Amino acid sequence: MKKWLKVSFSLVLIAILIIPLAACGKDKVQNIRIGEVTRSIFYAPQYVALEKGFFEEEGLNVELTTTAGGDKTMTALLSDSIDIALVGSETSIYVYAQGSNDPVINFAALTQTDGTFLVSREKIDNFSWEQLKGAIFLGQRKGGMPQMVGEFVLKKHGIDPHQDLDLIQNVDFANIAPAFASGTGEFVQLFEPTASVFEQEGKGYIVASFGEESGNLPYTTFMTKESTIKEKKETVEKFTRAIYKAQQWVDTHSAEEIADAIKGYFDNTNIETIEMVVERYKNQGSFATNPILNEEGWNNLQDVMEEAGELPERIDYETLVNTKIAKGVMK
Structure with missing residues (x-):
């Protein structure tokens, strides 16, 4: 009887210790809402990060929404409908030129050519x-x-x-x-x-x-409001680390392996087509291999905008690009 009581007491004690720990772990999971400008194989590293559990490894629960268009994606970000936008860097320039007191900051590059x-x-x-x-x-x-x-x-x-x-x-x-x-x-x-x-x-x-x-362009980047980076710096760092893991995975795996990993995001596209497209993007260097948005690409972007007559004003690289986070996670 005494032996049974000791065993029961031990089980109760273990349960008392485990339950708070589990709850604590659950509390640490952070929800992140991403708005992508379109659904495209061009964004393969993002889907790899989701499928391979790289966000989960960082304690992030990611909700992905396709917002269909740069203007709609930026509106969603500015209205706090999403936390992070995956969209062209030109949108951050448009917002800044309108006099925003909470500018949108490019903190992680995903693609580095037109797609x-x-x-x-x-x-x-x-x-x-x-x-x-x-x-x-x-x-x-x-x-x-x-x-x-x-x-x-x-x-x-x-x-x-x-x-x-x-x-x-x-x-x-x-x-x-x-x-x-x-x-x-x-x-x-x-x-x-x-x-x-x-x-x-x-x-x-x-x-x-x-x-x-x-040529080289910060065509699609992850961006968020400056206030979000200040208030949730650790969360943004975790997010960027997951993206970097995915970029490295894509860089070191075959088009066939990548296609197999992301096929669930393209139900209406056969696996052979996905593989062919991934190979095409890999061959032309479209996928960034790390999240750093370089200054050369930023200047090239503004040259393209200026040539099209759409650049409201030239913005210094350091004003709307944060590379500290990307460099930090790469260490």
């Missing part, structure tokens, strides 16, 4: 940029990075997008692909996997890469 491709309605065996002259071109939203890079590349090849093309810019971001599929335009600028899917379905053909043509 769009030029798609032709007809198959072209020997494409040249000259073939765009006089064509109906379904472009991206005015003032967004895809459109600005598109215009930058066109001008690089001696094409005035507003004089030499019949340029369509009034289609909402989410409706550009459906508009092309339904017959609008002879050429269109599309993200993956849509570009490859269209090619497989015979709706269009990839003829050029805007990423290869435009």
Whole structure:
């Protein structure tokens, strides 16, 4: 009887000790809401971080929402509907130029080139940029990075997008692909996997890469309000560390392995297409291998914006870019 009492007492004591510890661990889990500007294989490292449990390892519970468009994503961030935005760096410049007293800070790079491709309605065996002259071109939203890079590349090849093309810019971001599929335009600028899917379905053909043509750019970065970095610095550091782990994983694994890891985020795309797109992005260096947004890319970004006539003012690198967090987690 005494032996039974001792065993029972021991079990009760263990339970008393374990329950508070479990509760304590649960309390330490921090919720983070991410708003991504679109769902794209271009953001493969983010999905790897989710699937491989890198956020969980940092004690973070991540809720991912696709906010469809840079303006909508930034509105969600500024209204506190999300904590972190994955969107083009140009949006932080627009917010700053409007006189925000809580500027949006770029703290972790995810991609370092443009992620769009030029798609032709007809198959072209020997494409040249000259073939765009006089064509109906379904472009991206005015003032967004895809459109600005598109215009930058066109001008690089001696094409005035507003004089030499019949340029369509009034289609909402989410409706550009459906508009092309339904017959609008002879050429269109599309993200993956849509570009490859269209090619497989015979709706269009990839003829050029805007990423290869435009060079290094902080095309899509994780950003948050300056106040959030001050108030939740440790959380932002944990988030960045998880992203860095994912970037390293993507850099050291094959397209096949990456495709297998992220396939759950692209239910309507077959695994072969995902693998092909990942390989394409890897080959052109689109995935950043670390979260540091470099100054060269930042200046190139503003050159592209200026060329498009969309840069409200040049902003110093240190004003809207925080590299301390990224450098810290890389140590």
